Amino acid sequence: MPQPDNNGPAPSYGAGQRVTVAVYASDPILRVGVVHQLRQRPEIELVDHADADYAQVSLVTVDSVDDETAALLYRLRHNSGTRTGLVVGTFASGDALQRAIECGVTAVLRRAEADQDRLLRLVLAIANGEGVLPGDLLAKLLDHVGSLQRSALDPRAVSLSTLTPREADMLRLVSEGMDTAEIARKTSYSERTVKNVLHEVITRLQLRNRTHAVGYALRNGLI
Structure with a gap:
């Protein structure tokens, strides 16, 4: 600390x-x-x-x-x-x-x-x-931090959304500055698949764009 x-x-x-x-x-x-x-x-x-x-x-x-x-x-x-x-x-x-x-x-x-x-x-x-x-x-x-700990003890607290391993891996690559083509080469998926996976994350979590998705995932300890 x-x-x-x-x-x-x-x-x-x-x-x-x-x-x-x-x-x-x-x-x-x-x-x-x-x-x-x-x-x-x-x-x-x-x-x-x-x-x-x-x-x-x-x-x-x-x-x-x-x-x-x-x-x-x-x-x-x-x-x-x-x-x-x-x-x-x-x-x-x-x-x-x-x-x-x-x-x-x-x-x-x-x-x-x-x-x-x-x-x-x-x-x-x-x-x-x-x-x-x-x-x-x-x-x-x-x-x-104390407030977060108290919230975690509340059974009514809303749990964080989770990411699949593939979604998490792609968001990590986005956080490293890679674009769609680079992520596709790195993961051996097609560019279309990369776009679809990232679009699904952004839509499901109601985020604005890829940068927002990376920030959300970092903030909530998902990547």
Whole structure:
């Protein structure tokens, strides 16, 4: 469980060592702002997107955690060589916060508080394997998890819809950025079958599109 951010001194990553960081953002302006802050610090080595999979820290900057953000975080979670931090404008609910944690986020910083020093502390903490979560967000997360546990004990609670193994596999591939043709080659099904399976999931669960379906499946622990 991440620990509250006490705004103490930046943790020591190691004398003479630089932390490699890949920056992801929901729009170019956000990315430029974060890159500008971190580029000035000698402890940080920024990597471009071509080498992003080899970065020690992936820093994702967004307004909020939507389905597209969740899909990105899920993909990053499966890269064992990198740890992920989130700089976020707001969490609409405890569910959104839990969703980010379940997708592999180990540290969170509010965008309004993301000055150069706090960004550096965040990155170095992530590199050292530490969790960072502001105290009020930690309280919100605990309240939300407690609420879910109480609901699970309620026999009247509605159970989650489930996915077949084939549906789950195809949604995992969608979350990795594959299109219909790529999924068909990977699974040895026809493109028509892939389209039909994904359409069935979207229709049955009353979702909007593939991205929404991936977000729903991640949020409910179905993939």
